[in-house]
Amino acid sequence: MISGLNHITLAVSNLETSLAFYIEVLGLQGRVKWAKGAYLCAGDLWLCLSCDTPSPSQDYSHIAFSVEDENFSTLCHKLEQHNVRQWKTNHSEGQSVYLLDPDDHKLEIHCGNLNTRLISLQLAPYEGLEWL
DSSP states (O other): OOOSOOEEEEEESOHHHHHIIIIIISOOEEEEEETTEEEEEETTEEEEEEESOOOOOSSSOOEEEEOOHHHHHHHHHHHHHTTOOEEEOOOSSSOEEEEEOTTOOEEEEESOOHHHHHHHHHHSOOTTOOOO
16 A cells, blocks of 8 residues: 655756756755766655656646745745746645746645645635545
């Protein structure tokens, strides 16, 4: 049985550029790097950057990172300072910014969690919503 999310691996075209983005801009903690990759942490999340040919999807698939409400505007300002591109405008519960990494992987920085989302769905349910 699945007990949780183990890690996420992203293909990156330039390891140093991606390390700078994830560590210096987003604030992940670098753990180790080698010729073709690196391991980073964000809380309990283990992120692997692996040198390859990135091919990000054109659909809504994305990775969302958590940020506390009190740090959201500071992080958004930092993203603006680094000219980080956005790919979507937030229309859901909680503050979110949708951004692209240097290889166009779709990311989200989100304030909130599953419980806050479920509460918002009680107030404004999605079309065809069914509680399981």
